[in-house]
Amino acid sequence: MIEAAMIWNEPNNKSHWDPELDPDWALFARMASLAGAAIRAEDARLPRVLGGISPIDPVFMWNMRNRGVLDHVDAVAVHGFPLDWNLWRIEEWPEKIEEIRGVTDLPIWVAEVGVSSFGADEVQAWGVERTAGLLRGRAPRVHWYSLFDLPRAWGATTRHKEAEGSSYYRHFHMGLIRADGTPKPALDAFARHVDVFGLVQWFHFEDPRLDDAVAWLRRLGVRHLRTGLSWADSFRPGADAFFDRMMSALDAFEVTVTFCFTPEHRGLAPHHTSPPVDPEEFAAFCARMIRRYGNGAG
Template sequence: MPIILGGISPIDAGFIDLLKSYGLLAYLDAVGVHGFPLDWNHWQINDWPKKLDEIRAVTDLPIWVTEVGVSTFGADEVQTFGIQRTSELLIGNADRVFWYSLLDLPMKWEATTRHKECEGSAYYRHFYMGLIREDRTPKPAIKYFNPEMGICQWFHFEDHRLDFAVEWLRKLGVRKLRTGISWADWERPNALQWFDRQMEALAEFDTTITLCFTPPSRGKASNCTSPPLCLDEFSRFAAEVVERYAGDPVNKSPVEPSLLVD
């Protein structure tokens, strides 16, 4: 089962070099990077090749762009341009590319950020990253999605959009998918029933699973982005997920998942 470094943002070759000095890269099969130059990053979309070359200069590992996307916060046309230019710049230049995302985040939900509404417009862009609106109508950019890319789509616990998302993934010809299994949700009642259902629904895809989100009671700080108090507890969670879903004894998936640890 391939193990991928959680996508770094900003794209910092110095950080990869530091991890290499600790010997960590020897345990990885690829490194992940995230980039959103039309929404959040302080560099231009045409800098993508340079950003990837900076990482290649410090590691021979394959590079996965585990999240890249463009919001429709300002205008649908921005996303339409962005998906076309991103495809031109990244397909064939990175070993895998995952477009974020298929579905808009519902406005009644919270985006997982540190400072919420205090971030201003940067926060609200999170709700407009999908190729499909909250009302389930497709945006213009969906016509330009290239299935040589994958999709990154997060699902909330007992997410009512799961089956709808799978239908659209099939329509778009998606083969590679990235999603997550939350450690915080793993501790909920009925967690295994939900994650078994999620993984069964996604069994036909070549799926990369991100392990993330600390239970607030088990973090150094009381929020889901905190490092854990005890690394062994996170390790046990990761081992349980791998035992249950790698090679997929529950759902008999023909595709072995990749594991991305944030």
């Protein structure tokens, strides 16, 4: 079921890793290295990808290289949203990839790229077309974020929530399909470039959108999907049953699974962005998921 295993999500973004608890990323580097080794021990052929960095920062990648993290992964990944959050123009996509290529010879995935329809549906549709032209042939994987809009009632995974102003509300308009299930104009644009793009869709615990997502993925002809298995969710009652259902539903696709989110009771601080008390526990979670859902799973 798993095409690749991604270790964490946006480790250099304070919405996903707490720099006050780990200002030089030494704790992250140890955790990621242990996870990479654990995944390799379970399946020597499964590609391991360092979680997509956001912002795209060669200095952070240089830090990961010098701390030995890149010795435990087979690819690195970047995330970019130049029309919504980044301080660079969409035409700079090739240059941003080359910045990271200057630090490592590993393959560089574009694990998340997207445009919100916050301002206008037409902006998002144009963004799909322009991004496809800029990234075609430049990365082994390009994953569009995302299939569905985020329902407003669920809240976005950011550091300061509504205090971020319009930056926060853009999170709810990144999908090709609205929260009420109706498609946006960008969906047709995406369908014209499905040879370039895979999709990203995060599924919340017991997400009611799972079956609809599978139906849309099939209809669009999507081959590559990126999603997540939450370490924090693994402690919920019924977690394995939901994970089983989700991974079984996605069996027809080549899935990159992102392992992330610290359980509150296992962090140095009670938050999903916290470094864990014991990084080997995260590595053990990754290994267990590979045993359960990897190519050798029963």
